[in-house]
Amino acid sequence: MSDLASARRVVVKIGSALVVGPDGAPDAAWLSDFAGDLARLRARGQQVLVVSSGAVALGRRRLGLGRKALTLPEKQAAAAAGQSALMHAWEAALEPHGLPVAQVLLTRDDTEIRRRWLNARATLETLLDLGVxxxxxxxxxxxTEEIRYGDNDRLAARAAQLIGADLLVLLSDVDGLYTADPRSDPAAQHVPLVTDLDAGIEAMAGGANASAGVGTGGMATKIMAARIARQAGCATLITLGGRSSPLAQVEAGARATLVTAAVSPHAARKSWIGGSLAPSGVIRIDAGAARALRGGKSLLAAGVTAVEGRFGKGDAVVVRDEADREVARGLSRYDSEDAVRICGLSSAGVEAALGFSEGPVIHADDLAVSG
Structure with missing residues (x-):
């Protein structure tokens, strides 16, 4: 699939069945082959984030919990015990390729509360830029059950949205979407390309082989994840993960389903900021700052003349010029109290006034300039 070769940022979701072998230990052979996939993508300049299940499965083995159904406290204990084993397995697989690894644990609040969303995105952006x-x-x-994603397909879609990924790869136990269950319906047809996630596509996903993990909770959740990613301008690739070097095999022509995105991640994000968020305050700027914003620059504290309203870090604000015209909308990196304290200050002055700096008041990536 050409999208895999051309994507600047790629998120790959991997389930427990791929990471953990039948004996309950990490599948070192599969991980080693997949590490070669990642090394190839990194060598051609692509940034890759991995969403990996497996901590609970590995923790079961460490704690001797067997295959019984786990209570929530037991599942949480297994996750705690298995997470270090999971990261050790990833480090062992990627170290021979010179690829450093970093563990990032998220909850749903990290992608749904804007302050925490900004913090999580800044961390991930920094890791990717450092080659990690x-x-x-x-x-x-x-x-807890009330605040969890529910499945790592959805977590992967949110991670793709978080970093502005171009492609989300969901490694599955099937090689894509079919019109029906191919294991019971010989007339089932593979669907290589999806350009619109309409009711017909959702019906195909919901009606396919639930017992093999491609029905409700399987393919249905993957299509749901593809919808989340698509709204963020990110395409989704669903393919078979159980073979060695699955990404290389897709690029060599192995069967997969590609769900296209209608717009780029950049355009989708600008549209979301500009039209979907209710602003919580107003930031007024001078003429020089207005020119800079229209030229694609970030909003620096030096160009801010006044702050109105009460807002928190990560909240949407309207940016207005000296003539009270709306210049842009964006996500503030400071709450309103701190924004007031740094009006007109240089970057060094911001650090001196607050004792810390979050960089520009609004980063260019978080600005939607008005037409």
Missing amino acids: VPVVNENDTVV
């Missing part, structure tokens, strides 16, 4: 492969998992040790 972030390995993301849900923080099962502390999360």
